[in-house]
């Protein structure tokens with residue numbers, strides 16, 4: 401069943417980045433984003449892509465994403481500077497009743513658009529969406545020592561580390577790294593906006 405994205409009329413949203421020289425537009429992913437999304441992921445350094453949960457430079461993977469958008473399962477939003485996709489963030493949901501109240505967020509920002517508040521803005525957008533959908537908790541799964549910017553970004557909106565799973569990830573060089581599980585309980589939205 402294809403489920404609608406909540407609050408679609410709120411998009412696109414225009415966002416001024418913190419450097420005050422660039423403006424991006426945020427909206428849900430669309431079927432026509434395939435080529436630009438693939439170009440975006442090719443600009444992400446290989447050693448960062450290595451830890452993502454899917455092979456994002458595979459045209460088949462990206463086609464499957466853009467060709468089967470089902471907001472009941474994954475809510476994908478993108479940020480654009482003109483035609484160029486400069487960030488992608490997703491809220492993943494389970495279909496089963498036992499896990500339907502929790503979600504997982506993933507986020508990637510173009511290296512040229514980092515450290516100006518875009519990653520945090522997209523996390524906040526998805527927390528709003530999760531809250532509107534009635535979710536109770538949202539998690540992040542991040543790799544210690546390799547994804548520290550993401551760990552800090554999640555912490556900066558209120559996520560707390562609730563578990564560290566030792567040596568769960570094999571890193572780029574073949575060494576084992578811990579997986580950090582971060583969690584946020586969705587209450588008042590002031591929690592993540594301020």
Ligand SMILES: CC(C)(COP(=O)(O)OP(=O)(O)OC[C@H]1O[C@@H](n2cnc3c(N)ncnc32)[C@H](O)[C@@H]1OP(=O)(O)O)[C@@H](O)C(=O)NCCC(=O)NCCS
Nearest residue numbers: 506507508509514515516517518519520547549550552553
């Ligand atoms: C993690 C990521 C999305 C952050 O995006 P971003 O747009 O640069 O982040 P923001 O500018 O919104 O920064 C938000 C907070 O994150 C932290 N942060 C961001 N970049 C950081 C860095 N290089 N080092 C340390 N902390 C960093 C800071 O706490 C920052 O808050 P501040 O601006 O008040 O200092 C980006 O670095 C990225 O795409 N990394 C590769 C992909 C990845 O690891 N994704 C997580 C897996 S799901």
